[in-house]
Amino acid sequence: MRLILFGPPGVGKGTQAKMLAEELGVPHISTGDMLRAAAAEGTDLGTKAKAIMDAGRLVPDDVMIGIVRQVLGSSRAAGGFVLDGFPRTLDQAKALAEILRELRIAKYWVLNFEVDDEEVIRRLGSRLVCRTEGRILNSETDGLAPGARCPECGGELIQRDDDRPGTVRKRLQVYYAQTVPVIEFYRALGVVADVDGANSIDVVHREIRALLNDLRLR
Numbered sequence: 001m002r003l004i005l006f007g008p009p010g011v012g013k014g015t016q017a018k019m020l021a022e023e024l025g026v027p028h029i030s031t032g033d034m035l036r037a038a039a040a041e042g043t044d045l046g047t048k049a050k051a052i053m054d055a056g057r058l059v060p061d062d063v064m065i066g067i068v069r070q071v072l073g074s075s076r077a078a079g080g081f082v083l084d085g086f087p088r089t090l091d092q093a094k095a096l097a098e099i100l101r102e103l104r105i106a107k108y109w110v111l112n113f114e115v116d117d118e119e120v121i122r123r124l125g126s127r128l129v130c131r132t133e134g135r136i137l138n139s140e141t142d143g144l145a146p147g148a149r150c151p152e153c154g155g156e157l158i159q160r161d162d163d164r165p166g167t168v169r170k171r172l173q174v175y176y177a178q179t180v181p182v183i184e185f186y187r188a189l190g191v192v193a194d195v196d197g198a199n200s201i202d203v204v205h206r207e208i209r210a211l212l213n214d215l216r217l218r
Contacts, residue, residue, distance in 0.1 A: 001026060001212065002105060004083045004096075006183060007113030008175045009168070010124040011197045012204065016113075017084040019205055027076055031085035035059060038067045045070065065095045073103055093182045097189075109215050110186045111208065113197035121168050128157040 001024050005013040014030070021028035035053065038046030045066045049059050068086060071077060087093040100108065115123075126139045128146060132155025139145055146159045161167060186192045193211055197204055 001080045001216075002083075002108035003081070004087075004108065004110045004186075005113070006110060006179065007195075007197060008115065008117075008120050008179075009171050010120040010127075011113040011115045012123075012201060013111075013113050013197075014084060015201055016111075016205060016208060017082045020208065021082045023209075024080060024082070026080035026082060028082045028084060029071055029077065031064075034067050034071050034086075035064075038070070043070070061089075061091060061095070065092065065099070068096065069099050069102075072099060072105075087182055089178050090181045090185055093185050108191060109212075110183070110192045111195050111211075112183055112192050113195045115197040117169075117172055119198055120172065121165050124163040124168050125159075125165055127159070127163050129160055130155040131158050132156070 003020065005017050007013045017028050017030070035046075035049050039050035039053070040046070045063055049063050049067065052059050052063065064086070072081065072083075087096050100106075126141075128137045128139055128142075128144055128148075129135070130137070130150040130153065132150065132153050135150060135152060135155075137144055137150070137157060142151075144151075144157055146157060148157045149155065150157055162171065183192060193215060195204065195208060195211065199207070
């Protein structure tokens with residue numbers, strides 16, 4: 001099973017990606033993980049990416065696409081993968097389509113998570129991050145507030161600036177401008193399956209598993 005996950009920030013695709021990867025026995029491949037792994041391995045592309053990240057700049061498409069090509073062509077991803085966070089732009093999507101053709105991967109699915117904007121703003125507004133270990137908690141479900149202490153390590157819990165309502169609205173604008181055309185690109189290829197991400201984690205996961213069972217028959 002080869003899956004590409006899409007959706008606006010706060011939709012829960014990262015959580016679902018980890019659950020699916022574990023259940024399907026395939027790697028969960030995220031943009032951040034790919035970059036960190038390439039940098040740690042010291043490959044030519046990894047070394048280049050590390051220098052760019054250390055300088056605080058965005059990794060350009062040619063480097064990112066090269067790393068994706070290496071990861072998807074490795075033995076690690078031979079039995080399938082769950083790709084999360086890439087592609088983000090139409091150019092990246094076209095490059096990924098070419099990579100998959102080169103690897104002779106003809107069958108894959110794009111899961112498109114859909115959630116109302118106000119729900120995304122509410123979800124991200126309740127997210128708290130441990131300043132010490134980066135652990136993510138929720139002010140609503142965990143009964144905590146910014147400035148409280150992490151129940152695991154005692155670190156201070158903060159709300160990230162990019163999780164504040166005004167910033168989230170701007171992030172959504174960027175998402176719609178850059179990523180929605182990517183979804184349309186994949187719709188034209190007939191590989192998109194829409195997922196209602198508004199429900200709880202467990203309900204969404206059950207719906208995805210039922211959807212995947214149906215997709216396997218196609």
